[in-house]
Every structure is written in C-alpha cells, then in structure tokens.
Amino acid sequence: MQQNEELIKVVTERAQKWLDPKYDEETRTEVKALLDADDKTNLIEAFYKDLEFGTGGLRGIMGAGTNRMNIYTVGAATQGLANYLKDVFKEEPQISVVVGHDVRNNSRKFAEIVADIFSANGIKVYLFDACRPTPEVSYAIRRLGCQSGVNITASHNPKEYNGYKAYWSDGAQMIAPHDVKTIEYVNAITSVDQIKFTPNKDLIQIIGKDVD
Secondary structure, eight states: OHHHHHHHHHHHHHHHGGGSTTSOHHHHHHHHHHHHOSOOHHHHHHHSSOOOOBTTBEEEEBSSSTTSBSHHHHHHHHHHHHHHHHHHTTTSSSOEEEEEEOSSTTHHHHHHHHHHHHHHTTOEEEEESSOOOHHHHHHHHHHTTOSEEEEEOOTTSOTTEEEEEEEETTSSBOOTTHHHHHHHHHHTOOSGGGSOOSOOGGGEEEEOTTTO
16 A cells, blocks of 8 residues: 555656646646546556657557657657757758658647657658558658658557657668667657757658659
C-alpha cells in the first residue's frame, strides 16, 4: 500500500506539470480528468515513465501523458532527431526528410506536427498529401535524396496505438551507430520548451502522385 501511495505521489507531480499553459487546452483537460479520477490506474499508466524512443522509434497508446503517443512525445522525438541530423549532416547545404503516415486516428495530425518541427529547425520536408504504405516512404527518401524520414504508423498494434518510425538516408530503419545516437539526442529533450513547434511553411513541400 505504501509503495502504491508513493507511486501515485510521483505520477501526480509529473502530471501536474502538464497543466501548464504551454500545453494545449485539450491535453490539459485530459490530464485534469486523470488527476481528478478516483481510480488512479489510468493516471499511473499515462505518467509512470517516459515513452521510450527505441531503435525502431516510438510506439504506444494514444493520449495525454509522458508514456503516451501525443504531440509532445512525438514532438520530443522529432526535435531530438532534427538535432542529430543537423550535427551529422552539418556540411549539407540543405538537409531534407520525407514524412508519411498511415490511416490511423491522429496519424495525419502527428505527421503534420513532425513536418512543422523539422521545418522549424531549418530542415526541408517532403510531406505526403495523404496516407501511403511504409515502403513508399522508404522509396521516397532515396528517390528525393533525403538524409532521413519518418513514418507515422503502429503496424500490427491494436487501434488504440500509434507509432513513429525513423529511417536513414538508405530508406531503411536506423542501424548502429545512428540508432543509438538518435536515442541519446531524443533523451536530451526534457522539456516542451526545447521543441520548436512554429513551422517554416516555405520548407514544407507536399508530395503525392509524382512519387507514386
């Protein structure tokens, strides 16, 4: 019982930070409902840890919280990846990426957020106009000569989930050393203030049939 009370105290403190006005109103409302609920199970699930960025990217249940897929966890992953790309490819006159997505709830929204953040970091984005299969994202990275790419998809996971897959310039998912280094850069994003959300629309190009 003591251990449970300690856990509730920790997750409550973590959740209360998400009531700050820097988070959007919809998120704050959802977090407040979690905090106000008598049953703290969902609060614990949402905040007991950070959603981990692994070698394949992110995957998790959608919702508010540090352990959920939302614009802030997706944002931190993108900011970390952007920072890494800018270090690795600093000699490139223009770093570029492809962003695609599947048909799940929030996939388009997440893809647009990803595009916004990359562009805010001075990175050129080729954003697909609608859903595309994963192999086409890999193809587009190579075809357009990009340094990286992101596809928003949770593959075979249940409908409550979404995912974030990061790719390298060869169109494949990242392997050593880039997978481990990207994780380090993502883990260095510890505050929403570090994420550049304001897009540079001039750096976002919509692609579609030309790549099909």
